[in-house]
Amino acid sequence: MKQLVIIGTVWPEPNSTAAGSRMLQLISLFQKQEYNITFLCSASLSDFSYDLSQLSIATQTIQLNDSSFNTIISDLNPNVVLFDRFMIEEQYGWRVMEHCPNALRILDTEDLHFLRKAREVAFKQNRELIFEDYLSDVFKRELASIYRCDLTLLISEYEMELAIQTFKIDTSLLYYLPFLSEQTNEKVPNFNERKHFISIGNFLHEPNWQTVLQLKQFWKSIKKELPEAELHVYGAYVTEKAKQLHNEKEGFLIKGRAESVAEVYAKSRVLIAPIPYGAGLKGKLFEAMQLGLPSITTSVGAEGMNGNLDWNGFISINENDFINKAILLYTDEEKWKNAQLNGYQIIEKRFKKTLFESDFIAKINELQHNLKSHRNKNFLGQILQHQSLQSTKYMSKWIEAKNNKA
Template sequence: MKHLVIIGAVWPEPTSTAAGSRMLQIISLFQKQNYEITFLCSAMPSDFSFDLSIISVKTQAIQLNDSSFDSLIKELNPDVVLFDRFMIEEQYGWRVMENCPNALRILDTEDLHFLRKAREVAFKQNRELVFEDYISDIFKREMASIYRCDLTLLISEYEMQLATETFKIETSLLYYLPFLSEEILTSIPSFEERNHFISIGNFLHEPNWQTVLQLKKHWKFIKKQLPEAELHVYGAYVSEKAKQLHNEKEGFLIKGRAESVVDVYSKAKVLLAPIPYGAGLKGKLFEAMQLGLPSVTTKMGAEGMNGVLDWNGFISSDENDFIEKAVELYNDKSLWETAQKNGYEIIEKRFKNKLYETDFMNRIDELKMDLKSHRNQNFFGQILQHQSLQSTKYMSKWIETKNK
């Protein structure tokens, strides 16, 4: 049986983050091709970590900067190794390369971290992004990780375009793999059976916190036009500063973790997501389309999602437009039902499993069959593996020696 080893930054939490849900989607793709899967992670599991044994995935805790990993990975002898984010590839990539040289190495970016960081810098300085914002230390590290791997998964068409056109990365090193949907939930409450607005997002994720702050600014103007409406703000790991925004009188309610996304989405009438910056795809908007919940968001929120198709609600151009469209979508049944249908169409035409799973696994098989030739064409990757450029390797060895 073929064997995939995933090295995770954290144990997956699909009820807390979109990244956790995506990881389970990737696991499912490989399991359909009869891969045995082992998940390794150095982080401590949380109360909300998914029990991978339920889906027949083996797990094992590992140590940072410890040669015990070398023996373990050699014993596991995987056909494919997937690194969850570039920081994990920095830590363990060189160990995989030395101990399992024939294993296909895949980097799952989740989203391009350097892009999110560049946008954050520009946002917090209240200015437009310029090219120099990209060229950060995170950019250099993430790019190096991409070149060291045999294949890198990008979740957004926009990021594929940025990587290939702006930064000239060969398409042979990249694969576009967005969120995947197996089914659309259509047996849900109607327009008349729903009330209130909703927002959702893990509070540990800085763009989500900034989105809540944007909502706080917008809400008083929406509330003025819809005095009976409330805004229910859900998200895992609520901070104290977020709790201070809770205001019953204003109808701005910090609800905390959603026990069931299906439940809270089916009761709400409109999802609000004034996302000011970020990268990748937005899980909250993807799930909203799957579950028939129209939304109002920003260009940044919708990026990479709808292509040429109509959005499942509105993509606002500014603060006043956001407020106006939120009220309009909340009040207009015909508009709301059209938006819901648009969301279903986006999922069906752009995110269904069948659009990607066969092609993706064929790509994996092709690379495994001709791995030596593929690596020989990756000149930058070869250069970065020279000992003079392996600072993370020697730093790890130094830390391990120091700890002993």
């Protein structure tokens, strides 16, 4: 049986983060091709970590900067190794190359971290993004990781275009694989059976926190026009500063973790997400479309999602526009129904699992059969393997020796 090893940044939490859901989607793709999967991770399990044994996936805790990993990966002898974000490839990539040189190495970016970082810098300096914002330390590390791997998965068409057009990364090293939907449209509550606004997002993720701050700023104007409406803000890992925003009188309610996203979405009339910066695809908006909940967001929020199709509600251009569109979508039943249908169309035409799974597996099989020639063409990757990882390798060995001595 074919062997896949996934090295995770954290143990998947599909009910807490879009990244957790994404990981389970990738696992499903490989299991359908009869891969035996082992998930390795150095992080601690949380109360909300997904029980991977339910999917017949073996799990093992690994140590940072410890040669015990060498034995583990050698014994598993995988055909494919999937790195969960570039930081994991930095930490373990050189060990995989040394002990399993014939394993296909795949990097799942989740989103381009350097893009999110560049946008954060521009946002916090209250200015437009410029090219030099991209060129951070994160940019150099992430691109080096992309070149060292045999294939990198990008979740957004925008990020594919940025990588190819702006940074001239060879298309043979990249693969577009967005969120995948298997869901059929089930009956959901209608317009009149719903009330209140909703927002959702892991509070530890900085763009989500900034979105909550934007909502706090916008909410009074919305509440003035819709005095009976409330805003329910859900998200895992609520911080103390977030709790301080809770205000019953204003109808601005910090609800914390949602036990079931489907249930809280079904009760709500409109999702509002004035996302100021970020990267990748937004899981909250993807799930809203799947579950028949219209939304209002920004151009960054909608980026890479709807293509040339109409949005699942409105994409705002500024604060006043956002407030006006939120009121309109909440009160106009016809526009709400059309928005819901638009969301279903986006899912059906752009994210249905059957649109991607066969081509993805074909790409994996092709690379495995032509791995040597594929790597020979990626000469920059070979240079980076020779040079860049040596510092990571010997720093790791130094830390291990220091730990052993202690």
